[in-house]
Amino acid sequence: MALIVQKYGGTSVGTIDRIRNVARRLMETVAEGNQVVAVVSAMSGVTDGLIKLAKDVTAQPSERELDVLMATGEQQSIALLSMAIHDMGGKAVSITGAQAGICTFGSHTRGRIKSIKPDLMHQYLADGNILICAGFQGTTEEGLIHTLGRGGSDLSAIALAAALKADICQIFTDVDGVYTCDPRVVKNAVKIDELSYDEMLEMASSGSKVMQSRSVEFAKKYGVVFEVRNSMNTHPGTIVKEEIPAMEAVVVRGVSIERNQARVTIAGISEPVAYTAKILGALAEAEINIDMIVANTAHDGVARQSFTMHMNDLGSAQAALKPLIAEFGSSAKLETEAGLAKLSVVGIGMRSHSGVAATVFQTLADAGIAVGMISTSEIRITVTVDEIDIERAAQVVHDAFNLHRVNG
Amino acid sequence: MALIVQKYGGTSVGTIDRIRNVARRLMETVAEGNQVVAVVSAMSGVTDGLIKLAKDVTAQPSERELDVLMATGEQQSIALLSMAIHDMGGKAVSITGAQAGICTFGSHTRGRIKSIKPDLMHQYLADGNILICAGFQGTTEEGLIHTLGRGGSDLSAIALAAALKADICQIFTDVDGVYTCDPRVVKNAVKIDELSYDEMLEMASSGSKVMQSRSVEFAKKYGVVFEVRNSMNTHPGTIVKEEIPAMEAVVVRGVSIERNQARVTIAGISEPVAYTAKILGALAEAEINIDMIVANTAHDGVARQSFTMHMNDLGSAQAALKPLIAEFGSSAKLETEAGLAKLSVVGIGMRSHSGVAATVFQTLADAGIAVGMISTSEIRITVTVDEIDIERAAQVVHDAFNLHRVNG
Numbered sequence: 001m002a003l004i005v006q007k008y009g010g011t012s013v014g015t016i017d018r019i020r021n022v023a024r025r026l027m028e029t030v031a032e033g034n035q036v037v038a039v040v041s042a043m044s045g046v047t048d049g050l051i052k053l054a055k056d057v058t059a060q061p062s063e064r065e066l067d068v069l070m071a072t073g074e075q076q077s078i079a080l081l082s083m084a085i086h087d088m089g090g091k092a093v094s095i096t097g098a099q100a101g102i103c104t105f106g107s108h109t110r111g112r113i114k115s116i117k118p119d120l121m122h123q124y125l126a127d128g129n130i131l132i133c134a135g136f137q138g139t140t141e142e143g144l145i146h147t148l149g150r151g152g153s154d155l156s157a158i159a160l161a162a163a164l165k166a167d168i169c170q171i172f173t174d175v176d177g178v179y180t181c182d183p184r185v186v187k188n189a190v191k192i193d194e195l196s197y198d199e200m201l202e203m204a205s206s207g208s209k210v211m212q213s214r215s216v217e218f219a220k221k222y223g224v225v226f227e228v229r230n231s232m233n234t235h236p237g238t239i240v241k242e243e244i245p246a247m248e249a250v251v252v253r254g255v256s257i258e259r260n261q262a263r264v265t266i267a268g269i270s271e272p273v274a275y276t277a278k279i280l281g282a283l284a285e286a287e288i289n290i291d292m293i294v295a296n297t298a299h300d301g302v303a304r305q306s307f308t309m310h311m312n313d314l315g316s317a318q319a320a321l322k323p324l325i326a327e328f329g330s331s332a333k334l335e336t337e338a339g340l341a342k343l344s345v346v347g348i349g350m351r352s353h354s355g356v357a358a359t360v361f362q363t364l365a366d367a368g369i370a371v372g373m374i375s376t377s378e379i380r381i382t383v384t385v386d387e388i389d390i391e392r393a394a395q396v397v398h399d400a401f402n403l404h405r406v407n408g
Numbered sequence: 409m410a411l412i413v414q415k416y417g418g419t420s421v422g423t424i425d426r427i428r429n430v431a432r433r434l435m436e437t438v439a440e441g442n443q444v445v446a447v448v449s450a451m452s453g454v455t456d457g458l459i460k461l462a463k464d465v466t467a468q469p470s471e472r473e474l475d476v477l478m479a480t481g482e483q484q485s486i487a488l489l490s491m492a493i494h495d496m497g498g499k500a501v502s503i504t505g506a507q508a509g510i511c512t513f514g515s516h517t518r519g520r521i522k523s524i525k526p527d528l529m530h531q532y533l534a535d536g537n538i539l540i541c542a543g544f545q546g547t548t549e550e551g552l553i554h555t556l557g558r559g560g561s562d563l564s565a566i567a568l569a570a571a572l573k574a575d576i577c578q579i580f581t582d583v584d585g586v587y588t589c590d591p592r593v594v595k596n597a598v599k600i601d602e603l604s605y606d607e608m609l610e611m612a613s614s615g616s617k618v619m620q621s622r623s624v625e626f627a628k629k630y631g632v633v634f635e636v637r638n639s640m641n642t643h644p645g646t647i648v649k650e651e652i653p654a655m656e657a658v659v660v661r662g663v664s665i666e667r668n669q670a671r672v673t674i675a676g677i678s679e680p681v682a683y684t685a686k687i688l689g690a691l692a693e694a695e696i697n698i699d700m701i702v703a704n705t706a707h708d709g710v711a712r713q714s715f716t717m718h719m720n721d722l723g724s725a726q727a728a729l730k731p732l733i734a735e736f737g738s739s740a741k742l743e744t745e746a747g748l749a750k751l752s753v754v755g756i757g758m759r760s761h762s763g764v765a766a767t768v769f770q771t772l773a774d775a776g777i778a779v780g781m782i783s784t785s786e787i788r789i790t791v792t793v794d795e796i797d798i799e800r801a802a803q804v805v806h807d808a809f810n811l812h813r814v815n816g
Contacts, residue, residue, distance in 0.1 A: 016464045050484070056424045057488050058495035065494075068502050069487035072480035076458070079477035080465050086473075087466035094476050098506070099551050120551070143507050143528070 002167040003035045003125070007135065007157035010044035011174050012231040013077050016084075019043075022172075022231065023084035026130050030090070035125050037164065039135040039157040040081055042073025063108035067137075067145045070109075071097070074134035074153075082132050092130040095120065097145075101163075102138030102156065104146040111138060111146030113155065113218075116163035125164075133160060151212030158215050162222035169224050171211065172231035177238030178203065178210050180403040181255040185391050188404040192253060193236075196243035199253045199346050202380040206344035207258030216240070243348060251349035251356060252401040257394050259387055261291075261340040262314040263373065264321065265306040268331035276305065278324055286320040288313045292342070292375045292382060302331065306373055308384060311338050340372065341390035344382040345397060357381050363400040369393050410575040411443045411533070415543065415565035418452035419582050420639040421485050424492075427451075430580075430639065431492035434538050438498070443533050445572065447543040447565040448489055450481025471516035475545075475553045478517075479505070482542035482561075490540045500538040503528065505553075509571075510546030510564065512554040519546060519554030521563065521626075524571035533572075541568060559620030566623050570630035577632050579619065580639035585646030586611065586618050588811040589663040593799050596812040600661060601644075604651035607661045607754050610788040614752035615666030624648070651756060659757035659764060660809040665802050667795055669699075669748040670722040671781065672729065673714040676739035684713065686732055694728040696721045700750070700783045700790060710739065714781055716792060719746050748780065749798035752790040753805060765789050771808040777801050 006026065013019050022038070029036045050069050054061040061069075078094035085092035101117030124131050135153025138146050148155055154171055161169035178200065181189040195203075197220035204213045210228055219226050219240065229237025269275050276295070283290055292308040309317060314336060325332050350356045360381055364371055369392065372384035385393050398404070414434065421427050430446070437444045458477050462469040469477075486502035493500035509525030532539050543561025546554050556563055562579055569577035586608065589597040603611075605628035612621045618636055627634055627648065637645025677683050684703070691698055700716040717725060722744060733740050758764045768789055772779055777800065780792035793801050806812070 016461070019465065053424070053484070053488060054491055057427065057491045061491045062494050065487040065490045065502055068490075068504070069484055072483045075480045075483075076461075076477055079473040080461060082473045082476075083462055083465045083469045086468075086470050094473055096476070096553075145504075 001033055001035060003037070003164060004029060005037045005039060005157050005161040005164065005166045005169040007039040007153055007169065007171045008041065008231055009153065009173055010041040010047070012172055013040055013081065014044035016080075019077075019081050019084050023081060023088055023090070025231070026085060026092075027088055027090050030130060037121065037125070037131040037133060037160060037166070038081065039133050039153060039160060040074065040077045041135050041153040042070075042077055046073040046076065064144070067108045067111075067147045070147050071134070071137045071145050074136050078132045078134045085130055085132075090130060091128055092132055093124050094132040094134070095124070096134045097137035097156070098139040098143075100133045100160065102159065104138035104140055104148070106146070109147055110149035113138060113148070113159045116159055118160075118163045121160075121164060151215055154211055154215040155218060158219045158224050158226060161224045161226070162218070166224070169219070169226040170237070171226055171228045173210065173228060174230065174232065175210065175228075176230045176233070176235050177228045178208065178240075179254070181394050181398050182257065185257065185394050186255070186398045189398065190404050192238050194239045194241070194247070195253050196247055196348055197240060198243065198379055199348055200240045202344065202346040202377065203254055203256045206346065206380065206382060207256040207342060208254070248349045248352050250347060250406050251353040252345050252347040252403065253349075254346055254403065255394055255398050256344045256346065257390055258342045259390060260311040261308050261342055261384060261387070262311045262336065262338040263306055263308050263340055263384065264314070264317050265304055265335040265337075266321065266325065266328070267304045267333050267335060269303045269305065269328050270301065270331065275324075275328055279305065279321065282320045282324055283307070283317060286316050288317050288320070292373055292384070294373045294375060308340065308342065308373065314338055339387045340384045341387040342382055342384055343390060343393050343397065344380055345401070346380045348379045350379050350381075359400055360397060363396050364393060367392060367396045409441055409443060411445070411572060412437060413445045413447060413565050413569040413572065413574045413577040415447040415561055415577065415579045416449065416639055417561065417581055418449040418455070420580055421448055421489065422452035424488075427485075427489050427492050431489060431496055431498070433639070434493060434500075435496055435498050438538060445529065445533070445539040445541060445568060445574070446489065447541050447561060447568060448482065448485045449543050449561040450478075450485055454481040454484065472552070475516045475519075475555045478555050479542070479545045479553050482544050486540045486542045493538055493540075498538060499536055500540055501532050502540040502542070503532070504542045505545035505564070506547040506551075508541045508568065510567065512546035512548055512556070514554070517555055518557035521546060521556070521567045524567055526568075526571045529568075529572060559623055562619055562623040563626060566627045566632050566634060569632045569634070570626070574632070577627070577634040578645070579634055579636045581618065581636060582638065582640065583618065583636075584638045584641070584643050585636045586616065586648075587662070589802050589806050590665065593665065593802050594663070594806045597806065598812050600646050602647045602649070602655070603661050604655055604756055605648060606651065606787055607756055608648045610752070610754040610785065611662055611664045614754065614788065614790060615664040615750065616662070656757045656760050658755060658814050659761045660753050660755040660811060661757075662754055662811065663802055663806050664752045664754065665798055666750040667798060668719040669716050669750055669792060669795070670719045670744065670746040671714055671716050671748055671792065672722070672725050673712055673743040673745075674729065674733065674736070675712045675741050675743060677711045677713065677736050678709065678739065683732075683736055687713065687729065690728045690732055691715070691725060694724050696725050696728070700781050700792070702781045702783060716748065716750065716781065722746055747795045748792045749795040750790055750792055751798060751801050751805065752788055753809070754788045756787045758787050758789075767808055768805060771804050772801060775800060775804045
């Protein structure tokens with residue numbers, strides 16, 4: 001008998017009919033001889049409605065109270081889903097994050113999971129229940145309610161799977177799995193059957209929106225095998241797990257893209273070492289997430305440093321950096337460029353296959369697409385291109401590596 | 409510095425504007441130099457909406473899951489009320505029933521309070537917070553969520569006042585207090601300034617809808633002084649407290665009425681002692697609450713037993729008793745009468761003043777109103793009259809005891 005954790009997002013439980021659909025799936029999973037724990041989000045729209053209520057009360061709701069308010073959304077879903085299972089003759093109990101022993105720390109509205117005490121869950125499972133647990137929430141040691149921020153329910157599911165030593169954690173969503181590229185962009189993109197945590201991490205952080213990095217990191221840390229699959233059909237999804245040697249046979253696993261990027265360059269810096277810390281400090285203080293960092297020093301020791309960020313942060317970045325430019329001397333100047341996009345090629349096969357970068361650049365050059373910044377990790381190559389070229393760039397790179405054939 | 413517990417019902421927090429109104433009141437109470445704990449219900453309509461959702465999922469929602477679902481209503485109110493206080497520059501924290509240490513036992517959807525661990529509440533109060541606590545809920549020792557059933561938020565407030573040794577518990581509602589009679593029935597009814605727990609209990613159980621008996625019993629048991637007052641104005645309300653000798657000076661405190669009553673009579677019973685238990689057992693098994701019980705035995709040992717109940721229970725009562733009648737012998741027969749109402753006269757002064765019953769009967773007789781059943785306690789006389797006569801009966805009895813003058 002396998003123990004399976006299944007996570008259903010807000011869309012999957014967005015209406016009473018969809019709640020019934022999820023109940024049916026859980027019953028089927030039990031009928032196949034498994035123990036099941038479901039982790040559910042608030043019904044879609046509920047959380048937004050609650051935030052709207054809060055905003056009607058005050059322009060700046062306290063994060064402590066927002067957590068108390070928002071945690072009710074999942075609490076409603078779990079009760080309704082349990083009832084739906086009872087209505088079908090199944091056995092189920094709901095538990096809140098607190099009851100599941102999900103102990104958190106950190107800040108309100110973006111709590112982090114510290115530990116899980118699974119005693120009560122084991123007891124309910126031993127009694128033959130389908131366990132319906134509220135995602136996205138936990139409590140501190142002092143009993144304060146925390147929500148876990150964006151992607152919090154995925155994190156709850158992965159963490160519960162780790163604590164319960166589940167055989168697999170299935171993340172149900174509205175797509176069939178992780179694709180070789182966004183199918184809205186690359187028509188012949190195909191679903192990937194299996195990939196490693198590291199590949200999933202690189203894809204998540206380079207634009208693939210399927211899951212947040214921190215859930216994947218958590219799964220990697222505790223060795224939780226998970227599967228991304230569609231709640232509206234029964235197709236097998238994408239399995240994400242520890243790397244195995246056979247995975248290296250595929251040189252490139254997928255291509256991810258991210259639009260709405262902007263670049264800030266500080267040129268003509270004479271003492272780059274001293275100044276880099278100041279630049280990064282000023283951007284961090286302005287709460288701007290920077291992504292790619294490229295630094296270059298010419299023979300005369302004068303340096304250029306470039307950063308990419310979301311286009312919406314460009315104005316704040318300029319404001320934050322302007323005062324520094326004056327300090328950096330008369331030759332220093334700030335250059336900005338919006339309208340960019342990032343294209344990343346990811347695959348652990350890159351470690352053992354040379355020539356991937358050459359293929360990427362040759363392919364883009366052949367298509368007449370200019371490359372701006374370049375950054376790489378051991379299993380990823382990222383380039384910036386003009387946003388207007390991104391779809392074509394994704395397609396030609398996808399084709400160059402035959403991604404519609406080698407995966408799946 | 410006094411410690412005041414204030415309870416606000418669903419209507420008082422039914423809109424964002426009303427939540428602001430409550431926040432303002434709490435701030436004012438603090439500005440007057442008090443520590444304040446607010447106990448709040450779900451926004452009016454929210455609980456009904458949640459129950460509707462549950463009914464959409466299943467015809468027979470599990471009570472365990474209904475509790476999980478319904479408890480979210482109060483959790484939303486406390487967060488929003490805290491935010492409203494913050495918005496006005498005040499200091500407040502919300503706590504759920506579980507966080508308030510309200511430990512419950514008994515059945516789901518009608519849990520009972522076992523104990524309260526006020527440590528966290530004392531800590532928040534010591535830090536200068538207005539404490540906003542979810543009414544109507546608690547958790548069992550095992551951590552299961554309980555709601556407390558009808559009037560549950562009043563009970564939460566009284567119980568918190570007891571646990572915190574508050575100076576007073578103010579129950580805010582949509583009326584100015586407890587009246588000598590329902591002002592919609594008796595135009596010159598007046599608000600009672602002060603009455604004893606026992607009088608309040610007799611009035612609650614004989615038709616006055618202001619508070620449930622169990623909250624009053626709890627207050628009596630722990631000596632919690634409480635005040636029923638209006639959340640929409642600042643008039644002083646009705647204080648309910650331990651009896652003091654001066655209270656006996658008022659012979660009759662108030663008149664309460666209850667409509668929609670029915671009577672069932674079993675006549676011609678030859679062995680009443682043996683049969684009474686059977687009759688009461690059959691009614692209890694059918695979950696029928698009976699109220700007045702009047703038994704009479706004639707010289708020949710043949711007895712009549714009558715019971716009053718809500719009119720809606722009459723059909724079930726007939727069904728439950730019919731099989732018994734056959735057992736009781738050929739002379740036994742079942743008589744029923746609907747269209748009745750009860751009128752009760754309540755006052756601890758009755759103990760020391762004779763002639764109250766005589767005045768009641770003479771007054772009703774003078775008005776040509778026939779009395780059916782009669783039952784009494786030490787501080788109450790209850791009679792049944794035809795429902796069509798109840799308003800007139802209430803008025804003449806109210807006048808006979810000068811209730812618009814002697815109270816207040």
